[in-house]
Amino acid sequence: MSEKVNEKRRASIRLLVLTVAPRLAEKVSALMERAGAPVRMRLAGRGTASREMMDMLGLDSGEKTLLLTVLHKHAADALLVRLRRGLKLGTANSGVACTVALSGGSARLISLAQEMGSAQETGRKVMMEYGVSLVIAIVNQGFSEEVMAAARPAGATGGTVISGRRAGGEETLQLWGFGVQREREAVLILCRTEEKAAIMEAVRAACGLESEAKGVLLSLPVDSVAGLELG
Amino acid sequence: MTPKLREKTRESLCAVLPITLIVLAISVLIVPMELGPVALFLVGAAMLVVGMGLFQLGAEMAMTPLGEGVGAQLERTRSVVPVLLIAFAMGALITIAEPDLQVLSEQVPAIPNRVLIFSVAAGVGVFLALAVLRILKRWPLPQMLMALYGAMIVLSFLVPKSFLAVAFDAGGVTTGPITVPFIMALGVGLASGRSDRNAASDSFGLIALSSVGPVLAVMLLGCFFRPQDAQSGSASMQQVLTTRDVAQAFVSGLPQFAKEVMLSLLPIAAMFAAFQLLTHRYSRRQRLRVMIGFGYTCLGLVLFLCGVNVGFGPVGTLLGRSIAQEPTRWLLVPLGMLIGFFIVKAEPAIQVLNHQIQSVTNGAMSARAMNLCLSVGVCISVGLAMLRLILHIPIAAILIPGYLIALALSRLVPPLFVGIAFDSGGVASGPMTTAFLLPLSIGACETLGGHVMTEAFGVVALVALTPIVAVQLMGLLYQVRLEQRLRHARALVRPGMDVRDVIVELEEEAA
Numbered sequence: 001m002s003e004k005v006n007e008k009r010r011a012s013i014r015l016l017v018l019t020v021a022p023r024l025a026e027k028v029s030a031l032m033e034r035a036g037a038p039v040r041m042r043l044a045g046r047g048t049a050s051r052e053m054m055d056m057l058g059l060d061s062g063e064k065t066l067l068l069t070v071l072h073k074h075a076a077d078a079l080l081v082r083l084r085r086g087l088k089l090g091t092a093n094s095g096v097a098c099t100v101a102l103s104g105g106s107a108r109l110i111s112l113a114q115e116m117g118s119a120q121e122t123g124r125k126v127m128m129e130y131g132v133s134l135v136i137a138i139v140n141q142g143f144s145e146e147v148m149a150a151a152r153p154a155g156a157t158g159g160t161v162i163s164g165r166r167a168g169g170e171e172t173l174q175l176w177g178f179g180v181q182r183e184r185e186a187v188l189i190l191c192r193t194e195e196k197a198a199i200m201e202a203v204r205a206a207c208g209l210e211s212e213a214k215g216v217l218l219s220l221p222v223d224s225v226a227g228l229e230l231g
Numbered sequence: 232m233t234p235k236l237r238e239k240t241r242e243s244l245c246a247v248l249p250i251t252l253i254v255l256a257i258s259v260l261i262v263p264m265e266l267g268p269v270a271l272f273l274v275g276a277a278m279l280v281v282g283m284g285l286f287q288l289g290a291e292m293a294m295t296p297l298g299e300g301v302g303a304q305l306e307r308t309r310s311v312v313p314v315l316l317i318a319f320a321m322g323a324l325i326t327i328a329e330p331d332l333q334v335l336s337e338q339v340p341a342i343p344n345r346v347l348i349f350s351v352a353a354g355v356g357v358f359l360a361l362a363v364l365r366i367l368k369r370w371p372l373p374q375m376l377m378a379l380y381g382a383m384i385v386l387s388f389l390v391p392k393s394f395l396a397v398a399f400d401a402g403g404v405t406t407g408p409i410t411v412p413f414i415m416a417l418g419v420g421l422a423s424g425r426s427d428r429n430a431a432s433d434s435f436g437l438i439a440l441s442s443v444g445p446v447l448a449v450m451l452l453g454c455f456f457r458p459q460d461a462q463s464g465s466a467s468m469q470q471v472l473t474t475r476d477v478a479q480a481f482v483s484g485l486p487q488f489a490k491e492v493m494l495s496l497l498p499i500a501a502m503f504a505a506f507q508l509l510t511h512r513y514s515r516r517q518r519l520r521v522m523i524g525f526g527y528t529c530l531g532l533v534l535f536l537c538g539v540n541v542g543f544g545p546v547g548t549l550l551g552r553s554i555a556q557e558p559t560r561w562l563l564v565p566l567g568m569l570i571g572f573f574i575v576k577a578e579p580a581i582q583v584l585n586h587q588i589q590s591v592t593n594g595a596m597s598a599r600a601m602n603l604c605l606s607v608g609v610c611i612s613v614g615l616a617m618l619r620l621i622l623h624i625p626i627a628a629i630l631i632p633g634y635l636i637a638l639a640l641s642r643l644v645p646p647l648f649v650g651i652a653f654d655s656g657g658v659a660s661g662p663m664t665t666a667f668l669l670p671l672s673i674g675a676c677e678t679l680g681g682h683v684m685t686e687a688f689g690v691v692a693l694v695a696l697t698p699i700v701a702v703q704l705m706g707l708l709y710q711v712r713l714e715q716r717l718r719h720a721r722a723l724v725r726p727g728m729d730v731r732d733v734i735v736e737l738e739e740e741a742a
Contacts, residue, residue, distance in 0.1 A: 056519060106734060
């Protein structure tokens with residue numbers, strides 16, 4: 001083992017996660033470019049349906065694009081404000097963005113984010129009237145709507161689904177118990193922190209490890225959001 | 232109106248309206264048409280809009296999850312032989328049921344229908360199995376395409392000239408609107424089990440390889456059968472005078488198209504049933520969605536095929552015949568190019584392909600860029616086809632250099648684009664091409680006194696060829712742009728900045 005101790009630095013760096021309709025992705029890229037967001041990663045996801053009937057008829061859940069980037073807090077908050085204006089986040093079906101605090105990273109990435117952030121003024125702070133959490137439910141392929149059906153009565157307003165695949169050998173599958181599929185789906189739900197526990201419990205009861213969905217849950221503290229409509 | 236519904240409506244309007252307006256403009260400005268065919272055309276266009284929307288929705292809900300599921304399951308199966316057998320059976324069954332193939336077989340009177348259909352189906356089966364094997368064994372696509380298309384070019388010298396056009400058309404025709412979404416999704420599923428850096432590009436290429444099969448099959452048949460002349464493909468036009476005639480034309484067409492579509496959906500629906508019984512992959516909610524999706528696909532395609540065959544076909548023939556007359560003869564080329572530019576968008580499987588590409592490449596290749604690329608490609612191919620009619624150029628003189636250019640480009644372009652390019656060739660030539668462009672060129676050919684079998688045919692093959700070149704050129708452009716971006720990114724790293732590669736642990740700054 002190496003003796004080397006990681007470098008410590010005092011800096012507020014944020015991971016910004018933005019979900020928008022794919023047609024807005026170009027506009028977002030331009031906005032982010034201007035904000036100097038150094039690294040952007042793009043993922044394909046889809047929204048969850050708001051009504052069961054519409055979902056069955058295939059008329060609801062549209063495609064979504066997720067964009068991830070790393071920024072200094074000042075730059076991230078300024079970008080959130082600009083995204084909210086530029087994309088009209090918060091109006092129906094536009095999109096939502098949140099930031100999560102990072103606890104570490106590669107020096108080059110952090111330095112780049114710090115450098116860009118120092119150019120920003122601290123003035124534009126995103127005011128948060130309530131605490132927000134990001135709940136992530138990872139379930140077997142095909143159960144994302146079940147997750148939403150359980151989460152909605154507990155206070156969730158919507159979610160984004162990303163398709164993924166279990167990594168790891170067959171042994172791990174055995175460990176989890178029979179029925180964990182290779183293809184998995186991650187459902188991302190933004191909610192008020194006070195409702196987080198209830199939502200997670202409701203999803204666990206319906207789609208937990210004892211159900212067919214074999215879901216595992218986790219939640220992250222969110223720093224700031226734009227475009228979240230919580231009644 | 233839900234956003235999804237709005238998106239689909241907008242998409243299908245964008246696909247169908249431009250070509251409708253162009254044809255109307257031509258009919259007003261250049262070739263005055265009687266109101267009867269125009270009425271048919273407008274009703275057909277309306278059916279196209281609705282049918283296209285339903286078809287897209289259905290493909291998304293039924294074909295895509297099913298194809299991806301089957302693909303993922305095949306990838307997991309350890310032994311190769313059953314996988315190949317399943318792939319062969321799937322390819323052959325889907326092809327036998329393809330309505331376009333029935334039409335093609337009737338246009339080639341020299342070969343008994345059954346012989347033609349079964350050998351083309353076997354061709355697709357063998358090559359689909361080969362394509363699946365390629366993804367599993369990770370053989371590089373460009374080399375395989377090189378070998379197979381090379382064989383195709385060599386063989387084309389041995390085949391009677393009159394067979395050549397039909398053989399190449401067969402390749403474009405067999406990958407129809409039902410096959411495409413399913414096979415595309417199958418590729419994504421097959422490659423989804425992998426996370427190596429070639430996974431994305433390996434999910435393409437299935438359509439490309441499956442369309443070689445029929446070309447080779449028909450060419451081989453051509454060596455054994457004596458060519459005969461085809462009976463003229465343009466149907467006799469019935470007189471349409473009243474609104475009742477218009478309704479009658481469509482209503483009498485519906486049962487036939489309904490039968491065709493049902494028949495071609497049958498093997499896929501049966502596959503879904505068998506697959507679900509064996510693997511229990513889909514939850515109750517998904518099963519229901521897939522079934523509703525099949526319903527949409529079926530209804531959408533019936534409307535689409537009926538609209539395009541009854542409404543667009545006769546107008547195509549009329550346009551071809553009248554433009555080809557003496558004073559406006561040379562207008563065939565620019566007008567054909569104009570029509571070609573806007574007609575690809577209305578090809579139902581194209582939108583499915585574009586969506587698939589956009590999601591697999593995570594937006595690196597946008598649906599918009601693909602649309603433009605295909606439009607330019609087909610624009611050129613229709614232009615060439617019309618030029619060929621006027622100047623009586625043999626088809627081989629265009630196809631062979633074209634394929635040589637396409638193969639040469641495949642050495643230069645990133646493999647992802649090679650797969651996409653050769654796939655889009657097969658996809659671009661669908662029912663819109665066979666039902667509108669083919670009658671157009673048959674009509675023009677009759678007026679120009681050409682040989683229908685060798686000259687009017689081949690337009691499908693050209694439509695299948697040019698997108699291959701166009702998309703690969705876009706790939707080259709993409710590479711150049713990527714390098715520019717890299718240079719731009721390097722410029723961001725200022726001198727004196729910390730560029731060591733170490734891990735930093737962060738603490739929040741004081742607020």
